[in-house]
Amino acid sequence: MEWFQTWSADFCDTFARCFIKDNRYILLLDGIGVTIRVSLVAVLIGIAIGLLIALCNLSSNKLLKLIGGIYTDVIRGTPSVTQLMIIYFVIFASVNLSKWIIAAIAFGINSGAYVSEIIRAGILSVDKGQTEAGRSLGLSASQTMTRIVIPQAVKNIFPALCNEFIVLIKETAIVGYVGLMDIQKAGDFIKSATFEAFMPLIGTAIIYYVLIKILTLVLNRVESRLRASEVR
Amino acid sequence: MIKVKNLHKQFGDLKVLNGINEHIEAGEVVVVIGPSGSGKSTFLRCLNLLEDVTEGEIYVDDEMINAPSVDVNLIRQKMGMVFQHFNLFPHLSIMDNITLAPVLLKKMTKEEAVKKGQELLTTVGLLDKADAYPAQLSGGQKQRVAIARALAMNPEIMLFDEPTSALDPEMVGEVLDVMKDLAKSGMTMVIVTHEMGFAREVASRVLFMDQGQILESGTPDEVFNHPKNERTKNFLSKVL
Numbered sequence: 001m002e003w004f005q006t007w008s009a010d011f012c013d014t015f016a017r018c019f020i021k022d023n024r025y026i027l028l029l030d031g032i033g034v035t036i037r038v039s040l041v042a043v044l045i046g047i048a049i050g051l052l053i054a055l056c057n058l059s060s061n062k063l064l065k066l067i068g069g070i071y072t073d074v075i076r077g078t079p080s081v082t083q084l085m086i087i088y089f090v091i092f093a094s095v096n097l098s099k100w101i102i103a104a105i106a107f108g109i110n111s112g113a114y115v116s117e118i119i120r121a122g123i124l125s126v127d128k129g130q131t132e133a134g135r136s137l138g139l140s141a142s143q144t145m146t147r148i149v150i151p152q153a154v155k156n157i158f159p160a161l162c163n164e165f166i167v168l169i170k171e172t173a174i175v176g177y178v179g180l181m182d183i184q185k186a187g188d189f190i191k192s193a194t195f196e197a198f199m200p201l202i203g204t205a206i207i208y209y210v211l212i213k214i215l216t217l218v219l220n221r222v223e224s225r226l227r228a229s230e231v232r
Numbered sequence: 233m234i235k236v237k238n239l240h241k242q243f244g245d246l247k248v249l250n251g252i253n254e255h256i257e258a259g260e261v262v263v264v265i266g267p268s269g270s271g272k273s274t275f276l277r278c279l280n281l282l283e284d285v286t287e288g289e290i291y292v293d294d295e296m297i298n299a300p301s302v303d304v305n306l307i308r309q310k311m312g313m314v315f316q317h318f319n320l321f322p323h324l325s326i327m328d329n330i331t332l333a334p335v336l337l338k339k340m341t342k343e344e345a346v347k348k349g350q351e352l353l354t355t356v357g358l359l360d361k362a363d364a365y366p367a368q369l370s371g372g373q374k375q376r377v378a379i380a381r382a383l384a385m386n387p388e389i390m391l392f393d394e395p396t397s398a399l400d401p402e403m404v405g406e407v408l409d410v411m412k413d414l415a416k417s418g419m420t421m422v423i424v425t426h427e428m429g430f431a432r433e434v435a436s437r438v439l440f441m442d443q444g445q446i447l448e449s450g451t452p453d454e455v456f457n458h459p460k461n462e463r464t465k466n467f468l469s470k471v472l
Contacts, residue, residue: 127319129315129317129319130319130321132282132313132315132319133313133315133319133320133321133378134321134333135282135305135308136280136282136308136311136312136313136315136382137308137309137312137332137333137337137381137382137385138305138306138308138309138333138337138385139305139333139336139337140305143336147332147336148321151323152321152322152323155323
């Protein structure tokens with residue numbers, strides 16, 4: 001059992017050095033705050049942009065269609081790190097905004113392209129008869145869309161949107177590129193400061209995992225609520 | 233009330249309507265019969281502008297409704313439409329299905345619409361289902377709600393597109409009964425159906441369509457008992 005005692009003493013020592021000494025856990029806690037803030041704001045921006053682009057893509061107006069098509073094409077065709085850096089260092093270079101807000105905008109713009117495809121599929125999944133019924137009652141196209149089609153589409157696309165949200169949270173691990181101290185960057189910082197790789201990186205992974213687990217449980221709850229109103 | 237002049241409808245190369253001329257008076261109950269693919273449903277859908285008209289003119293109350301300058305939404309408020317597959321809004325309760333359009337289009341306040349909704353649900357015998365959701369209803373009940381929903385807009389004309397075709401046989405009667413009552417109340421109705429018994433009993437006029445044309449038009453007695461056109465005779469010999 002001696003090996004175990006040495007090992008556990010070693011483990012505790014490393015743990016203390018990585019997370020307790022110099023209050024390094026504060027870095028991680030702040031990092032969690034940054035990750036959550038960036039993700040939350042980005043997901044909202046993403047849904048707003050996604051809805052807009054989806055409507056452009058579905059519209060019969062050729063110009064809107066073109067705009068929507070180019071947007072999705074460009075965003076999907078370039079890495080998100082590159083987009084983040086372009087938005088931070090080029091587009092917002094001379095704008096005085098908090099770093100995390102700029103990052104959130106960048107991720108929102110990125111996410112919007114993917115969300116738009118989800119929403120487009122959701123809208124197309126609603127039976128054409130629903131639109132016809134709405135229009136036959138005298139509702140305008142936009143009234144039919146907002147009152148009849150979109151509420152039904154939301155239920156259909158909810159799982160896919162949750163998935164996109166989770167992907168987005170993990171994607172934000174690249175904000176270190178523009179100097180934001182999120183969970184990943186904090187873990188990386190501890191790694192450099194302590195010359196320990198295992199503890200800070202596994203710690204980072206566990207924090208992401210727990211965050212996403214909690215989120216998944218909450219979203220599952222919301223989804224079963226949504227389904228409850230639709231008795232089949 | 234409805235005048236149709238030389239109506240043509242084409243889907244790509246497929247000609248579905250080949251020059252329809254028809255005049256429907258207020259209070260008439262016109263039943264359109266004919267084989268599948270004869271253009272009956274397309275004709276009905278053109279009347280409600282759910283299909284773009286390729287050529288020809290449709291007048292409702294002497295207003296040409298397929299003119300580009302016309303507000304389609306206002307025209308449609310005059311016409312209720314009942315679909316084969318009901319198309320109730322599954323995310324809304326029965327009462328909300330009925331009150332949505334009148335309230336949204338500011339024809340009624342919420343209270344007025346609910347009161348009207350209760351009256352209509354009473355007429356179709358479904359007042360106890362006001363708070364239910366469409367998924368909890370049988371097919372026949374859904375179709376009766378769909379009729380109530382269309383009537384909530386106080387339309388001048390009701391269009392029925394094969395309203396009983398998607399129903400279990402035992403539920404057809406309850407829907408036809410509602411339609412009979414509606415016909416007796418003097419509503420102008422255009423009905424596409426395969427229910428020949430219903431056509432015979434309720435129609436003030438029967439139209440026989442085939443290959444995008446109206447081949448025969450007359451009272452149920454004329455069309456069913458003394459058809460003049462060979463195609464009509466042939467069709468009726470198969471379905472009666």
